[in-house]
Amino acid sequence: xxxxxxxxxxxxxxxxxxxxxxxxxxxxxxxxxxxxxxxxxxxxxxxxxxxxxxxxxxxxxxxxxxxxxxxxxxxxxxxxxxxxxxxxxxxxxxxxxxxxxxxxxxxxxxxxxxxxxxxxxxxxxxxxxxxxxxxxxxxxxxxxxxxxxxxxxxxxxxxxxxxxxxxxxxxxxxxxxxxxxxxxxxxxxxxxxxxxxxxxxxxxxxxxxxxxxxxxxxxxxxxxxxxxxxxxxxxxxxxxxxxxxxxxxxxxxxxxxxxxxxxxxxxxxxxxxxxxxxxxxxxxxxxxxxxxxxxxxxxxxxxxxxxxxxxxxxxxxxxxxxxxxxxxxxxxxxxxxxxxxxxxxxxxxxxxxxxxxxxxxxxxxxxxxxx
Numbered sequence: 080x081x082x083x084x085x086x087x088x089x090x091x092x093x094x095x096x097x098x099x100x101x102x103x104x105x106x107x108x109x110x111x112x113x114x115x116x117x118x119x120x121x122x123x124x125x126x127x128x129x130x131x132x133x134x135x136x137x138x139x140x141x142x143x144x145x146x147x148x149x150x151x152x153x154x155x156x157x158x159x160x161x162x163x164x165x166x167x168x169x170x171x172x173x174x175x176x177x178x179x180x181x182x183x184x185x186x187x188x189x190x191x192x193x194x195x196x197x198x199x200x201x202x203x204x205x206x207x208x209x210x211x212x213x214x215x216x217x218x219x220x221x222x223x224x225x226x227x228x229x230x231x232x233x234x235x236x237x238x239x240x241x242x243x244x245x246x247x248x249x250x251x252x253x254x255x256x257x258x259x260x261x262x263x264x265x266x267x268x269x270x271x272x273x274x275x276x277x278x279x280x281x282x283x284x285x286x287x288x289x290x291x292x293x294x295x296x297x298x299x300x301x302x303x304x305x306x307x308x309x310x311x312x313x314x315x316x317x318x319x320x321x322x323x324x325x326x327x328x329x330x331x332x333x334x335x336x337x338x339x340x341x342x343x344x345x346x347x348x349x350x351x352x353x354x355x356x357x358x359x360x361x362x363x364x365x366x367x368x369x370x371x372x373x374x375x376x377x378x379x380x381x382x383x384x385x386x387x388x389x390x391x392x393x394x395x396x397x398x399x400x401x402x403x404x405x406x407x408x409x410x411x412x413x414x415x416x417x418x419x420x421x422x423x424x425x426x427x428x429x430x431x432x433x434x435x436x437x438x439x440x441x442x443x444x445x446x447x448x449x450x
Contacts, residue, residue, distance in 0.1 A: 094111070391418070
């Protein structure tokens with residue numbers, strides 16, 4: 080992996096995730112270079128540096144609009160959103176985090192509105208309240224297949240769009256990037272924590288999609304990235320209107336993963352420790368470690384009978400390859416595949432952030448074949 084921050088795996092991983100979402104290393108380096116060799120992580124400096132990168136791109140985007148350069152402005156607004164959110168991911172809850180998050184949402188909304196084929200913001204009723212998302216339209220006429228794309232532990236629908244972009248649309252498939260319990264707007268704006276029974280939001284989303292005349296209700300897929308590698312298989316295990324499921328990063332027992340991280344005080348985590356109580360909705364780390372024990376696929380994934388793809392990095396430091404191997408072995412599907420990237424053929428790190436495009440193309444092609 081490219082360790083931009085030689086002494087900080089978490090920050091290096093976050094930077095690569097930003098590039099995976101459409102960021103540009105030259106733009107990033109202008110703001111992050113003074114922090115590369117820091118002996119101690121300075122969260123305030125991190126937040127300010129990424130906010131500066133976001134503000135710079137947003138300003139350039141406004142200038143492009145004044146000059147009538149609409150597509151250029153879209154690209155700038157998307158990068159602004161990505162930069163704000165990259166800083167926000169590592170920033171504890173508080174005013175600075177909320178400021179970056181709101182600026183990111185505004186920039187992304189402007190990009191979505193200005194796109195040649197604008198994204199549609201949707202708001203779906205669920206037992207956890209409104210689940211907001213953006214529907215990326217397919218490039219076909221008539222009812223199209225759709226892939227629901229779930230966040231991981233700490234990202235948002237805006238970053239999800241950056242990860243997948245128009246790959247599904249180019250293959251005649253719509254894509255719904257969506258914030259669900261424990262992620263994005265529900266967590267940040269309404270304090271809605273995650274839940275282990277992800278078939279509940281999955282059913283609510285499918286209930287909505289089957290009412291749309293532009294969606295083929297018989298061809299609905301489900302994809303999740305990182306912890307979404309738990310959310311998506313769990314949802315598909317009990318919601319069989321999902322016709323194909325993929326995990327961009329395999330998960331088996333998330334509670335065991337977090338217990339190991341905490342016991343060893345691991346420095347090889349993609350997220351800070353404070354995020355677990357925040358996402359779990361608990362007051363203490365001890366409570367969070369107890370609650371997250373429910374996030375296991377052992378009892379659920381044998382019920383998953385649809386086609387299943389798990390994509391994993393062979394040197395994933397966040398979630399070991401053994402998790403993906405156990406999940407694929409236990410799945411009830413007869414059509415199931417585990418694809419492991421080694422580094423030479425695609426990213427070997429968590430969610431393939433060190434070389435993500437081979438995994439992105441594989442996932443999009445797999446859904447095109449199965450939907």
